[in-house]
Amino acid sequence: MNATQIDRTQIESLVRQAIQQSLGGGPSVAADGSASPPGWVNGKPNLRVSISARHVHLTDEHVETLFGPGAVLEPEKPLYQDGFYAAKQTVMVVGPRRRMLPSVRVLGPTRSASQVELAFTDSISLGIDAPVRHSGKIDDTPGCVLVGPAGTVQLDRGVIRAARHVHMNFADADFYGVADGDMMQLKITSNDCSTVFENLLVRADKAAKLEVHIDTDEGNACHLDRASKVELTKSGCSCKA
Numbered sequence: 001m002n003a004t005q006i007d008r009t010q011i012e013s014l015v016r017q018a019i020q021q022s023l024g025g026g027p028s029v030a031a032d033g034s035a036s037p038p039g040w041v042n043g044k045p046n047l048r049v050s051i052s053a054r055h056v057h058l059t060d061e062h063v064e065t066l067f068g069p070g071a072v073l074e075p076e077k078p079l080y081q082d083g084f085y086a087a088k089q090t091v092m093v094v095g096p097r098r099r100m101l102p103s104v105r106v107l108g109p110t111r112s113a114s115q116v117e118l119a120f121t122d123s124i125s126l127g128i129d130a131p132v133r134h135s136g137k138i139d140d141t142p143g144c145v146l147v148g149p150a151g152t153v154q155l156d157r158g159v160i161r162a163a164r165h166v167h168m169n170f171a172d173a174d175f176y177g178v179a180d181g182d183m184m185q186l187k188i189t190s191n192d193c194s195t196v197f198e199n200l201l202v203r204a205d206k207a208a209k210l211e212v213h214i215d216t217d218e219g220n221a222c223h224l225d226r227a228s229k230v231e232l233t234k235s236g237c238s239c240k241a
């Protein structure tokens with residue numbers, strides 16, 4: 001290979017990279033031209049642990065009821081997972097005996113069923129006994145009232161404490177030796193309050209980036225903001241770090 005060919009290879013790689021970036025998403029392209037899975041850095045999974053604060057998912061119909069005819073969710077801030085966002089809109093969540101949370105963020109895009117995800121502390125202040133559930137599993141869960149600037153929605157069900165889970169793509173799953181639906185554990189090393197979380201459900205998807213979601217109570221319990229180390233392992237793994 002002569003110098004001209006090397007240059008051409010490098011140029012092609014840079015062009016591919018630029019095209020991928022301008023399209024947004026898709027696998028990133030390493031300097032050698034090989035595709036790297038979503039979220040990987042330097043050829044390895046890049047673990048991120050995020051606190052998922054209380055939020056609401058809405059159907060298209062409920063967006064219009066709460067925010068007016070023709071209203072749609074307006075993205076304000078993208079989430080780490082591509083295609084998902086915090087919307088500009090918030091709603092009031094009302095529980096029994098007029099207890100309420102005045103301003104709960106709506107996350108987009110819209111879904112086929114509306115759902116309210118709270119931390120345990122939130123559910124206590126609302127007076128709703130919300131069960132721990134994985135997103136979308138809302139049979140036999142309590143409801144609440146949502147209040148927006150244009151109207152009100154009575155939810156018959158859908159108030160949950162979101163069960164801790166980890167998003168990942170299939171390359172991440174291979175790396176950890178797990179599959180969609182498996183359980184993992186997360187160790188957070190933090191001054192005076194190191195914590196091991198069990199029962200993290202693996203949610204594997206082609207486009208997902210490696211990210212653990214815990215709620216605000218869990219994040220506060222282990223002082224996640226000050227954590228010095230986070231380690232994700234397959235449940236039942238006897239290997240020592």
Ligand SMILES: [Zn+2]
Nearest residue numbers: 052165167213
């Ligand atoms: Zn999540």
